[in-house]
Amino acid sequence: TFRPAARLEGLAVSEILRIGARAKALADAGHPVIVLGAGEPDFDTPLHVKAAGVAAIEGGDTKYTALDGTPALKAAICAKLQRENGLTYTPAEVTVAAGAKQIIYNAMMATLDAGDEVIIPTPYWTTYSAIVKIAGGVPVLIPCDDSVGFKLQPAALAAAITPKTRWLMLNTPSNPTGAAYDAAELQALIDVLKTAPQVWLMTDEIYEHITYDGFKCVSPVAVDSAIRPRCLIVNGVSKAYAMTGWRIGYGAGPAALIKAMAVVQSQATSNPASMAQAAAVAALNGPQDEVAARAASFAARRDLVVQRLNAIDGITCRQPEGAFYAFASCAGLIGARTPSGDVLASDRDFCSWLLESSYVATVPGAAFGLQPYFRISYATAMAELEEALDRIAAACSTLT
């Protein structure tokens, strides 16, 4: 009989994928399903980026490349960090992998010993805690609810640090909440880290270009260079350039860490796909105007979603600074009764009832470690969003 390794205990493929599968089954059965669960931009990879991928294939760029990134892609990443973040990194301080997800995986595998602790502000992108566990570490979850804007507070960070703490994982703007840290908030967290030199900072900036109301995302390294010798910047092309399927993410940090991460990658996947790297070069070096234009189109969707959610009795939603997610509290609906007499005892109950009765797929806060909330991804066409919110409002009005 099959016996999984102990390190997989408590881990499963993500709840988001399971909800997606149920949504697909309902759609296949002929129901008008609207999926607000996906963490994926709804627009297409830019044409000049696709063309660069095609040209790479046709030009024979189809073999193994340098282990953790071609010189051309590393140069494009260094140029991007300089141009957009005001940060100077050399190619030896940059690494490329099959998605930001693999960057995080490489970093944890390269640094965690059994029992090492990683502080994760909660709610968090599910992958963070799963990777820490696979790498033998212990996720230390700090609840950050809407009363603190879903942001880690310096005092809570200070209280969570122990001699075993190796990393703090920050994600700004955040999946699932859309909350983003301004420079002063980052400085306050860095000040705490200055008192704990054993703690490194991983900063996941993959949504940096998707911000609203003039909010400007700033990297902690740009806020205070004192953190640079123990900071790993994580980023990628998936969200900014609608390139989720190409699987290219990158990291920037101290050369010794980057080198250790390359050892992990060399024995797992080797280099990321050659043609995808060529396409990523085109994305990073090419025109950037589409990136801003898309952020503007997300802004209108955010306004609609937040406004409509807050108009529903029992639901409250904080205005996100970035990303394409709204993380709404459904605390006011917990304990309510559906028309068929079922009691909604949790956010999981609420989300599955919405899906089964109104064919709208959302993800419960429980999947991200904080209840009772639910996440709506608004990387969806405006008309569909409007229809989905009509249905959610109508469904909630039937609760007693």
Ligand code: PLP
């Ligand atoms: N980081 C965050 C916070 C994300 O939400 C995602 C994707 O959902 C990623 C990283 C991973 O992106 P990729 O592995 O496609 O680069």
